[in-house]
Amino acid sequence: MPFRVGDKWTGMVIRCLEGGPRRFTELRAPLRAVTPKVLSETLRAMERDGLLTRTAYDENPPRVEYALTPLGRTLIPLLDAARAWSATHLPHLLAARRSHERDAS
């Protein structure tokens, strides 16, 4: 794929926007670990790819809202599928990994 849904943050941004538009700081709150720089890079890349829209309101304090486009929403089922896979199979994978660590030790 020529773009990275597998980016560290793209998927989580989509999850946060599922329920409707969110502001920059509203995105930062649930994603504690993301720095403003990385978040703004992620958002700009997603806007460039037509996955979300950025709307600035000329108010005070400034307000900027990010919202998924229909194209962005088409990714939700894929994320759901990935999440379902993780719920079902990730324990097996981690168990396999641990047993290999045991072999090595």
Added chain:
Amino acid sequence: MPFRVGDKWTGMVIRCLEGGPRRFTELRAPLRAVTPKVLSETLRAMERDGLLTRTAYDENPPRVEYALTPLGRTLIPLLDAARAWSATHLPHLLAARRSHERDAS
């Protein structure tokens, strides 16, 4: 996710193994661009995670077969879904990207 299906090669390896076990050089052939080093790194990581098995036959010349485990096969539907998404929506995404490039120029 704590492991990278989004790795550059993991998905393609799964595709190549869908139809049955393959040897190291049989994997290299369809994946022309992959160097032996990167392929063996990918395969070892996948084996560690229980996605495939490695079987060495003590013959001459040496023969090693890689085969998907049941766990590895559970990823195939996800790859199918990703491929279907690409077929349907990737053109839209690329079109959006191009129109942003035009804005910038």
Added chain:
DNA sequence: AGCGCCGATACCGTTGAAGTAACCGGGGCT
């Protein structure tokens, strides 16, 4: 002896995503 096959491994360099820390401007509040 020299060469090739197979399945790698060693060493080293490049690249790009991600993280860290600091700062900015415009407005309002005290």
Added chain:
DNA sequence: AGCCCCGGTTACTTCAACGGTATCGGCGCT
């Protein structure tokens, strides 16, 4: 004046993935 809020930007650094080239060991073939 000094501080906070919001929505970022800039410069610098770190780190793992990826890639290129060279090489290895065991064996057989000629």
